[in-house]
Amino acid sequence: MNDTTRNDTLAPISYEAEPYRIKAVEPIKRLTVEQRKGAIEQAGYNPVLLKSEDVYLDFFTDSGTGAMSDRQWAALMMGDEAYAGSRNFYRLENTVRRYYGYRHVVPAHQGRGAENIMSKMLIKQGDFVPGNMYFPSTRLHQELAGGTFVDIIVDEAHDAQAPGLFKGNVDIAKLSALIERVGAERIPYISLGATVNMAGGQPISMANMRAVRTLAQQHGIRVVLDACRSVENAYFVQQREEGYASKSIAEILLEMCSLTDACTMSGKKDALVNIGGWLALNEASLYEQASNLVLVYEGLHTYGGMAGRDMEAMAVGIEESVQQEHIQARVKQVEYFGHRLAACGVPVILPVGGHAVYLDAKRFLDHVPLEEFPAQRLAVELYLASGIRSVERGTLSAGRNVTTGEPNRPTLELVRLAIPRRVYTQSHFDFAVEAIASVHRRRKELRGLRLTHEPKFLRFFQARFELL
Structure with a gap:
């Protein structure tokens, strides 16, 4: 854990009124x-x-089960369902660039579609993929592509009772030891999860991400972010990490992504929609590969398995998510x-x-x-x-x-x-x-x-x- 973190976040929690009012309801029943x-x-x-x-x-799950806003429901009526070149794709692309910072965007039907493409592009038989704890679908895609997942999360993450405000951090010593043991050429990328799911939703600090980035650059290794709950991680950075209290969620999110080379994204979490996701990249050569693979597994590179209306609702959801x-x-x-x-x-x-x-x-x-x-x-x-x-x-x-x-x-x-x-x-x-x-x-x-x-x-x- 970074020693620059603040320790005032575990005070008793009172309930804060929701910043919205209910406009539509869905009945639920309780069986005997x-x-x-x-x-x-x-x-x-x-x-x-x-x-x-x-x-x-x-x-x-919180994946795809959220309620959309009135603006998102209105956005569904703006769907351009053209097979190629939908205007909703370009709206989504510009929104991802604005808030996540990556140059290129390839839409997918959901996060695991993006994981599949990423794994097929980068992983070879016998590779090792280090990450701050596994997630089942992510690890499976890595294994099916011939890779072996290696857990490099800090030890506290495996202890349910251990304290720590950033239990999603990478253990830099573990990562260094893996690089030394197998060689950088056998590590296609470092897989970073925000608010690590299998560790209890624990965040990673900006200082730790920066340390990972520095080590990765020294060895020529890419860093790929699982960004599905990165907005929540940005909030924890704002509340817990020294130097970020005065920064906006959007500013922190952009800084987090700037420390990585690419991301896979399930828009069904932070982006507040019921379906959809994307793969975002900075390298033009990888974008060309991904645009080709998406044709095989998802759809054309300007819709990737989503309807135009869903891309429009997702763009609105991204804007709302950082409020x-x-x-x-x-x-x-x-x-x-x-x-x-x-x-x-x-x-x-x-x-x-x-x-x-x-x-x-x-x-x-x-x-x-x-x-x-x-x-x-x-x-x-x-x-x-x-x-x-x-x-x-x-x-x-x-x-x-x-x-x-x-x-x-x-x-x-x-x-x-x-x-x-x-x-x-x-x-x-x-x-x-x-x-x-x-x-x-x-x-x-x-x-x-x-x-x-x-x-x-x-x-x-x-x-x-x-x-x-």
């Missing part, structure tokens, strides 16, 4: 206990496989939820991240062995008890070693409660706190799960279980 039992059994005790109509509060009122309210809402749970004695990852609250299943269900998937079992119980849908981020998500076939053993065993943007109110979070606290009080009653169906890739999406 018996109905929920039937639904989760039919889903193979995997909340991912539940029908959304059977979920009361959906904290499965101080928006991002502050978004992060404070998550902090309120997390701090209320912690006050009830529920074990959560602290500091609370920017997009989700993470339950520490190792402490929550300390009597359930990892072989019985405690985080998955906890996610099942949250649904049974209250209709809340969450997602496992632990042993199941970690998958298997591509060489040995043995299960990967992450140090963290978490349940993620991801918060959709501009969707839920304080009453929803207060209900969720009471429901989760009640499960915590009777946690010793719970037993684990047995895996009955295991897909080859990204198994947490479609795996099935039975109760032990």
Whole structure:
């Protein structure tokens, strides 16, 4: 952790009123206990496989689940659905250049489409891709391209109870050791995640990004940013890192991106849309390659799998995402939820991240062995008890070693409660706190799960279980 950080960010959180008013509503219903039992059994005790109509509060993901603004809904009517050269692409391209700073933009249907193209362009068989903790789809694309992911995040990130305001930082010593061991020519790029998802939504500091950039330039290695929640990371830099309190979110975001060579982006997070993403680059030669590959896997280089109207709504969303009122309210809402749970004695990852609250299943269900998937079992119980849908981020998500076939053993065993943007109110979070606290009080009653169906890739999406 950088010693220039401020330490005043963990004060008690009060709820701040949302900087918007509700113009349209969507009804939700809460099933009975018996109905929920039937639904989760039919889903193979995997909340991912539940029908959304059977979920009361959906904290499965913040990806594509947010509410669009009136300006974004109006933007949908401005869609130019020409197959080639849509004016909405050029509006999106200019907006990405303005706020993210990259020279070239290739649209994709969502973030993993951009990851696929990036991996196919840069990774060769036998390469090593260092990153500040893996994300399942990112690592899978790297592995399918012939690479091996190497975790270079600071040790604190693997400790649910460790303090630290920037637990998403890269351990520079680990990165240096990897370069020395395998050689810079076998490292196509350094993969940097903003507000590291699998670590509990923990941010990376600007000082650390600068150190990574300096080391990478010394060895001629590219730096690629997973920018899907970089606005949230910029907010944490503004609030926690010395020298940034007076800078705007837009200024910080631009500085972050200037320390990298390219980015993959899922616009379904920070950019406040339900679908879409992009690959952004500075090198003209890579842009030419990406423009060619996007034809094969996504669509023409001026739409990349998106409708024109979606690109227009995304451009508006990017502009709204950097507004101080928006991002502050978004992060404070998550902090309120997390701090209320912690006050009830529920074990959560602290500091609370920017997009989700993470339950520490190792402490929550300390009597359930990892072989019985405690985080998955906890996610099942949250649904049974209250209709809340969450997602496992632990042993199941970690998958298997591509060489040995043995299960990967992450140090963290978490349940993620991801918060959709501009969707839920304080009453929803207060209900969720009471429901989760009640499960915590009777946690010793719970037993684990047995895996009955295991897909080859990204198994947490479609795996099935039975109760032990």
